[in-house]
Amino acid sequence: MLRAFLVWLQTQLGKGSGDLARSWSEALLESLNFWSLLEGTHLLALMLFAGTIFVVDLRLLGVTFRRTPVSVVSDRVLPLTVAGFTLAVVTGVALFYAKPLFYYHNIWFRLKLVLLAFALVNIAVFHVRVQRNRSDWDAAARPPFSARASAALSLSAWIVVISLGRLIAYDWFECGKPQPHFINVVESCAASEAGAVEKHAVSRLARAGA
Numbered sequence: 038m039l040r041a042f043l044v045w046l047q048t049q050l051g052k053g054s055g056d057l058a059r060s061w062s063e064a065l066l067e068s069l070n071f072w073s074l075l076e077g078t079h080l081l082a083l084m085l086f087a088g089t090i091f092v093v094d095l096r097l098l099g100v101t102f103r104r105t106p107v108s109v110v111s112d113r114v115l116p117l118t119v120a121g122f123t124l125a126v127v128t129g130v131a132l133f134y135a136k137p138l139f140y141y142h143n144i145w146f147r148l149k150l151v152l153l154a155f156a157l158v159n160i161a162v163f164h165v166r167v168q169r170n171r172s173d174w175d176a177a178a179r180p181p182f183s184a185r186a187s188a189a190l191s192l193s194a195w196i197v198v199i200s201l202g203r204l205i206a207y208d209w210f211e212c213g214k215p216q217p218h219f220i221n222v223v224e225s226c227a228a229s230e231a232g233a234v235e236k237h238a239v240s241r242l243a244r245a246g247a
Contacts, residue, residue, distance in 0.1 A: 086121030
């Protein structure tokens with residue numbers, strides 16, 4: 038059902054009549070200048086968001102700004118964090134809309150969503166539970182273990198999210214190419230236009246032909 042919706046989103050939504058008619062998704066992808074601007078804006082927004090998150094996390098770890106209360110550091114960068122996150126989400130959704138089926142069958146994108154969810158849950162846990170008693174350790178050069186653990190998880194998760202986003206550009210694992218069975222399963226290649234090609238099956242055929 039989800040894939041059928043994405044097919045409609047990519048190929049039918051906004052499509053006019055005529056052989057040369059393009060859907061809004063296809064028009065966005067084929068708009069070279071706007072696509073580049075959108076992608077560049079997404080990267081800059083991600084840098085702003087992740088950069089400010091890292092500043093707070095490093096303070097919580099007791100690495101930087103040790104003489105500055107955690108609340109001061111957090112309050113100073115929070116508006117930038119919110120702005121960066123909002124812009125990253127808006128541009129990220131637009132980028133996904135341009136190639137929904139490509140991202141749907143991309144293992145890196147799927148892993149990115151899992152880690153993104155983990156990172157957001159970690160932020161929620163920090164704000165709801167960890168910093169409830171922040172007044173007790175706000176000015177401490179080295180916050181308690183729970184705060185440091187949350188910061189370490191945050192740093193690790195966002196670094197992985199950014200790395201997975203970068204890997205999306207590479208075609209190491211694509212449906213239709215010979216690849217391990219579990220990759221085909223994770224990417225739902227059997228439902229894609231290119232299909233699922235098992236690497237071991239191709240190897241057996243090659244040996245038989247030899």
